[in-house]
Amino acid sequence: MGRIAVDKDKCKGCLLCASVCPKEAIITDSGLNKMGIKAVKPKEGADCSGCAMCALICPECCITVYK
Amino acid sequence: MEKVFGRPNSLRNVATHYCPGCGHGIAHRLICEVVDELNIRERVIAVAPVGCAVIAYDYWDFDCSEAAHGRALAVATAIKRVHPETVVFTYQGDGDLAAIGTNETIHAANRGENLSVVFINNAIYGMTGGQMAPTTLLGQKTATTPSGRQAGSAGFPLKISEMLASLAGVYSVERASLHAPQEIVRAKKAIKQAFINQMENKGFSLVEVLSPCPTYWGMSPKEALDWIKDALIKEFPLGKLK
Ligand SMILES: Cc1ncc(C[n+]2csc(CCOP(=O)(O)OP(=O)(O)O)c2C)c(N)n1
Numbered sequence: 277m278g279r280i281a282v283d284k285d286k287c288k289g290c291l292l293c294a295s296v297c298p299k300e301a302i303i304t305d306s307g308l309n310k311m312g313i314k315a316v317k318p319k320e321g322a323d324c325s326g327c328a329m330c331a332l333i334c335p336e337c338c339i340t341v342y343k
Numbered sequence: 344m345e346k347v348f349g350r351p352n353s354l355r356n357v358a359t360h361y362c363p364g365c366g367h368g369i370a371h372r373l374i375c376e377v378v379d380e381l382n383i384r385e386r387v388i389a390v391a392p393v394g395c396a397v398i399a400y401d402y403w404d405f406d407c408s409e410a411a412h413g414r415a416l417a418v419a420t421a422i423k424r425v426h427p428e429t430v431v432f433t434y435q436g437d438g439d440l441a442a443i444g445t446n447e448t449i450h451a452a453n454r455g456e457n458l459s460v461v462f463i464n465n466a467i468y469g470m471t472g473g474q475m476a477p478t479t480l481l482g483q484k485t486a487t488t489p490s491g492r493q494a495g496s497a498g499f500p501l502k503i504s505e506m507l508a509s510l511a512g513v514y515s516v517e518r519a520s521l522h523a524p525q526e527i528v529r530a531k532k533a534i535k536q537a538f539i540n541q542m543e544n545k546g547f548s549l550v551e552v553l554s555p556c557p558t559y560w561g562m563s564p565k566e567a568l569d570w571i572k573d574a575l576i577k578e579f580p581l582g583k584l585k
Contacts, residue, residue, distance in 0.1 A: 285358070288361075289363060290364035292565065295564075295565045311358070326344075326347060328524075332348075333521075334368075334369075335363075335368030336359060337372045340350075
């Protein structure tokens, strides 16, 4: 079991994290962040394994991974 | 639960100015991870380029210098010779390192300067609006090659890393890519080795990093990663060149 935390105000919504997540555990938030961008957020109840692929590919380094 | 991945200490806690999906942010982070792991934050000096990464010093929380366009390796040569105890690296795009700065690049390499180079190849001039770079692929559309680069008028993609690998003064050259998490891990390893080489006085080490520019490639961030895998790597194969 793992968990991610997204620093929402740094996220530019490029969705590379979601594209590499093997568990499809990352989705787009409904509201806008400080930059006026729809940031990503962890999907509730998803089966995150804490593999950190999302954080590795994040160009903004705005994902923290816990395991 | 335990934290297994977070921001490296030497990466400032600010948002970057880069476009969504740009590879510069990933490369910046990898360098910071290496600096933290080697515990050289008080010893390292970066030389930033002219290009999209011109304000890299706003993100790196260690000593940095700026250089005129293409001249990063000349500035780095001076810094390293005056302060041999420091770990000096340049961070340069393909326009900076392989177009306007070709001269400085080749001679610093040929002199075997004890430096580390992170060469970001995104096959385009990002900062100035997506013009053709020496590394632009044949057929690739850019602002200055609107119907695709033609060899007859614009020559061929320049393999500067292969050229540098042929020089006696060069210790190590490796090409890596940012198109997938596993490749990013490899790219970090290559960058770390280039820093270690310098700390062991081995000489000139360069890591070329294939990096996405979704904005000027006219693609989504995900499409840009796929294009590296399907097209850019064919022209610029990954691995150790020297
Ligand atoms: C002497 C000089 N000539 C031209 C320019 C314009 N210029 C700024 S950045 C750049 C190219 C940047 O491309 P690259 O090095 O590939 O970096 P990127 O922006 O793609 O990261 C050019 C031609 C300049 N700033 N100075």
